[in-house]
Amino acid sequence: MSALGGSTVVGVVGAGAMGSGIAQVALSRGHEVVLADALPGATDRARAALEKGLRRDAEKGRMTSGDADAALGRLRLVAPDEGVAPFASCGLVIEAIVERLDVKQATFRTIEEVVGDDCVLASNTSSLSIASLGAACRRPERVLGVHFFNPAPVLPLVEIVAGVRTDPAVVASARALVDGWGKATVLAADTPGFIVNRVARPFYGEALRMLEEGVADVATIDWAMKTVGGFRMGPFELMDFIGHDVNYLVTESVWTAMYFDPRYRPSLTQKRLLEAGWLGRKAGRGFYDYATGATAPEPHRDETLGTVIFRRTLAMLVNEAADALHLRVASAADLELAMTKGVNYPKGLLAWGNEIGLGKLLEHLEALQFETGEDRYRPSPLLRRMVRNDDRFAV
Numbered sequence: 001m002s003a004l005g006g007s008t009v010v011g012v013v014g015a016g017a018m019g020s021g022i023a024q025v026a027l028s029r030g031h032e033v034v035l036a037d038a039l040p041g042a043t044d045r046a047r048a049a050l051e052k053g054l055r056r057d058a059e060k061g062r063m064t065s066g067d068a069d070a071a072l073g074r075l076r077l078v079a080p081d082e083g084v085a086p087f088a089s090c091g092l093v094i095e096a097i098v099e100r101l102d103v104k105q106a107t108f109r110t111i112e113e114v115v116g117d118d119c120v121l122a123s124n125t126s127s128l129s130i131a132s133l134g135a136a137c138r139r140p141e142r143v144l145g146v147h148f149f150n151p152a153p154v155l156p157l158v159e160i161v162a163g164v165r166t167d168p169a170v171v172a173s174a175r176a177l178v179d180g181w182g183k184a185t186v187l188a189a190d191t192p193g194f195i196v197n198r199v200a201r202p203f204y205g206e207a208l209r210m211l212e213e214g215v216a217d218v219a220t221i222d223w224a225m226k227t228v229g230g231f232r233m234g235p236f237e238l239m240d241f242i243g244h245d246v247n248y249l250v251t252e253s254v255w256t257a258m259y260f261d262p263r264y265r266p267s268l269t270q271k272r273l274l275e276a277g278w279l280g281r282k283a284g285r286g287f288y289d290y291a292t293g294a295t296a297p298e299p300h301r302d303e304t305l306g307t308v309i310f311r312r313t314l315a316m317l318v319n320e321a322a323d324a325l326h327l328r329v330a331s332a333a334d335l336e337l338a339m340t341k342g343v344n345y346p347k348g349l350l351a352w353g354n355e356i357g358l359g360k361l362l363e364h365l366e367a368l369q370f371e372t373g374e375d376r377y378r379p380s381p382l383l384r385r386m387v388r389n390d391d392r393f394a395v
């Protein structure tokens, strides 16, 4: 276990889904963890959840039950009326509170009043800029993004994000620490959606678009992406699983932050589902009906149609990955790692593009752009250049 800021105590602010998962990760790697939440009872619920997680790890032989007890013994819960004083001893504080810039900025400002000068301040934000969080702090050089995926104890990927004013030494030490926790870290530029939430957008967006155009129905598109594409879940199943409130809002936030680039434009079909309260699995109804006894719709198992569907989505996904590389959002290696470890894609998108043929993908995008007249399908300049030079992605 390496130390940050001279102390190995990790603070976690926000004890919801992400904060309790992050606390569990740090506890199981030997840290003392200080966990706080503004809502009465939230830290107790988090303790129960992470105790369950640690006990399960012990049952599965990932740690001994003595280790699980010791991990729980290192957890210090902070009641809402205690303030931030218990964070004074932390070398690293990770914030996983509500996704609102003003609230996160105020939290960092308050924490900064009690921690030492070399304590690192990390945000688990999915959509806010690290630059704007750092700007609220007295020492913006110690502020960075450490973006876990849900559930944090299970999913290995963590995106590490430096803001304009973040000290590279802070980035390096935070990355080394999280690597030491057994996570797969990638470096992402401080741009909307970082890597995964940007590059994955067409997986949902193109499926919704094909549904709207009547190319195929929900069950057939899901079947095609799983059977022909090899994805673990189809896009509609996955949107239902994530929840349309969350999934739609991520798309809308990336689209807005990208100055309304049509490539990220949200779908009205999904918005209507959200407005109707059909939020997906958790509501019992989304694209699919989850009521007991409901019959699942049958896909049209047509290999030719399935290939059309898969190739169109893949062309858009590879284009998005190529553009992220072109705009230096991440390195080629980190782009591949992010999509395979963060969202379980069967292959890295750049390698997949090489395999199918970049020329074929470019032709496909150009045909879509020509037919629709939409900028949404514009090929990345990098993809064009690579095809012109008969090149392949170096992955």
Ligand SMILES: NC(=O)c1ccc[n+]([C@@H]2O[C@H](COP(=O)([O-])OP(=O)(O)OC[C@H]3O[C@@H](n4cnc5c(N)ncnc54)[C@H](O)[C@@H]3O)[C@@H](O)[C@H]2O)c1
Binding pocket: 013, 014, 015, 016, 017, 018, 019, 036, 037, 038, 039, 042, 095, 096, 097, 098, 099, 103, 107, 124, 125, 126, 127, 147, 148, 149, 150
């Ligand atoms: N849920 C995901 O899939 C996911 C994945 C990656 C990142 N994130 C990000 O992680 C953060 C937390 O998300 P979540 O899903 O855990 O949310 P959540 O609603 O489950 O938990 C947030 C917790 O923060 C507490 N809180 C709110 N304001 C607070 C404050 N001022 N001080 C202390 N506690 C406060 C709430 O009481 C709540 O318990 C957000 O920034 C979100 O964008 C979420």
